Amino acid sequence: MRYSFYLSFLLLFGGCATHQTDKSIFQNKKTVVQKEYVADIKELPQSIEPYLSNLQEAHFIGSLQEYEKAYFKPWNIEKIDITLDEARWADKIFTPKNSYGVNLLPLTQEYFLDIKKKSNFEDFATLNKTAITVVHTDIRAFPSQKPLFLDPNNAGEGFPFDYLQNSSIAPNKPLLVSHYSKDKEWVFVESSFTYGWIKARDMAFIPKKYAKSYQDAQKVFVQKENIPLYDKKNNFLFRTQIGMLLPIVDIQKKEHKTPILLISNYKNQESFYIINYIENYIVKKGILKFNQKNIKDIFHEVSQVKYGWGGMYANRDCSSILRDFFAPFGIWLPRNSSKQSQIGKVISLKNLTDEAKLQKIKNEAIPFETLLYKKGHILLYVGLKDGKVVVFHNTWGVKTQKDGREGRFIIGKPIFSTLEVGSNLKDYDKNASILHKLESMNIITKRK
16 A cells, blocks of 8 residues: 555544654754754743734634533433444555554554454444543553554654544543443543543543533633542542633532542542542633733643644644633634644635745734644644734644755744745755645634
8 A cells, every 4th residue: 555545544543643754853863962952942932922912802612512522422412423444444554565563563354363363343332331431541442552554664654643543532522432342451442532542441431311410510610730639538549731621519618629420440449439629720710811910820731742643642632622622611623633724714825935934923813713734734823923924833843854864853842933834944944844835724713
């Protein structure tokens, strides 16, 4: 199968598909020591405050009803609603001819035969049981925690681009379980934003009547990241993550604290359902107003991570950081960049010169409400700084070209930049610039 053909499939999966076509940090098997720097990161403010003055007077409010409808979708369908063919997409893409394992050597035919047997797709969509995640976990394309790389001899392949990483998912997120793997270590699930394999121990089945009660309860949005939550005996459960919804329990309130319901399948718990109190500053009833203070607060939380391909290592990629940022404002976004680019009013930038693209963005884009898209990468427009278009994005690096060989200057974190980030680098590839590759922009707060 041709390289370009199977990469087109990959753009449908993972969070920020941008780096599925990137080339590697492994160059001639040597570590590249970076003595240069990216001018944008030094010259542009790397905090949100200087850009907040670009925010237009709020003219929209997110919809809690629409957000919850998307969030709880897995609990409101009778049967997993993807086809067997869609569920097995990775079987078609990866073969011994193009796949490499954790030791960076080619995977064998025996590996793929074992995965096929383990996947147990004969039982696909036969269970269809409601469930919930009980820890932060990864959603995988195969029932395996081990990575699958493309050729690590090519720039942009190898670590960290594990192509089996569909996404990560926070605790207390609704699931519909299709079936178990043959060894029962894994379950194939559908979530609100993607599907794939998770460890069976990382979820718990929840009866439909309780799923309904959960949905009917008043809920709070988590607005503080990485806060540990415990049961009443001080046993650790999980850490908070922006974008989580937690149901409020109708019991006596404590000063400065909110009673919430948590769910656990740990054996040392006396109860499957755990009622505990959470500090009020960690959560917010209903959706946030889209104003400078709230934007600043949520930006601070979601941007405290490094770049994480497909959400690996509890980090975020380009699409997941935007997805989580907009969640507390009641705006639900899909998981991957290509689908995010279709939300709201879409404005094409194809067949325009770079200068024409910049002018169109300046004329029509709305700061903090407009996404910019190039194949595999998504960015948030935050306005103008000294007449230049500035964007916020979580990125792996800048494409370079030297002596006909493609490379990467690694950034690996969320940044504010222009659309020609890295243009000061000696080996900068102008033809691969974000600006040159932009295909569209979309105003997510406007209807199509």
